[in-house]
Amino acid sequence: MRKSRLSKDKQQRLMEHFVAGTTARCAANLIGVNFKTAAYYFHRLREIINQATEDEAPFSGEIEVDESYFGGIRKGKRGRGAGGKVPVFGLLKRGGRVYAKAIPDTKGKTLMGIIQDKIVPDSIVYSDAYQSYNVLDVSEFKHYRINHSKLFANKQNHINGIENFWNQAKRHMRRFNGVPRKHFPLFLKECEWRFNNPNPKAQLIQLKQWVKHYMG
DSSP, X not given: OTTOOSOHHHHHHHXXXXXXXXXXXXXXXXXXXXXXXXHHHHHHHHHHHHHHHTTOOOBOSEEEEEEEEESXXXXXXXXXXXXXXXXXXXXXXXXXXXEEEEOSOOOHHHHHHHHHHHXXXXXXXXXXXXXXXXXXXGSSSEEEEEOTTTOSEETTEEOHHHHHHHHHHHHHHHTTTSOOXXXXXXXXXXXXXXXXXOOHHHHHHHHHHHHHHHHO
16 A cells, blocks of 8 residues: 555545445445455455454453354355354453354364463453363363353353354345355454444554554
C-alpha cells in the first residue's frame, strides 16, 4: 500500500468498507475501483491485522478452550472429523479477548502445545468432554470439563463464550461465499480482531494506526 496508486480518499473508503464487513467486490463497485485492487487491499489489511496481533500477551485467569471446524462441504458428516473442513482451536478469557488458530489436527499434543504457549500456568481452564482435553488433567492448569451430552452449563462450568465466538466468526465468513483455504488463517485472525474490538469506530482508528506503522 506504500506504493499504491489509489488516492488517499479511496484507500480511506476501502478501509471503511472493510470495517463495515463489505465484500471486496461490493466495495470495488461502490467506490469505482478494480475488483482485484480492492481484493488485494483487503488482503493486505488482513495481513497487517495478523502481524499486529501475533505477539499479544498470554491469557490468565478463567479460560475457555474449544475446537471447531470451518468451511468444506455442507452435506455429510458434520462436527469433529467432518470432511473438507479446516480444524480450528480457540481460547477465550472470560470478560476478555479471544485467540484462534487454524490447526493440522485436534490431537491432545497439538492442543496442549497451544495451551501451554498461550495460557499462564495455574489458570483455570474449562473445556468440553472431548478426549483430547484429557492431557489437561495432568498438567499445570486447573481443569474443569462440561459434558455436552448431558448439559451445556453447570454454573461457572461452561464454554458458552468461545462457542459464541465460533458462531460470530462463521456468520461473518458466510458473507464471502467461500474463503480460499490458503487465506483462511487471515480471515480467522480478522474475526478474532473484530471480536476483541467490537466497536467499528475504534476498529477504524486502530486500523489506520497499524497501516501507518507497518506500511509507512
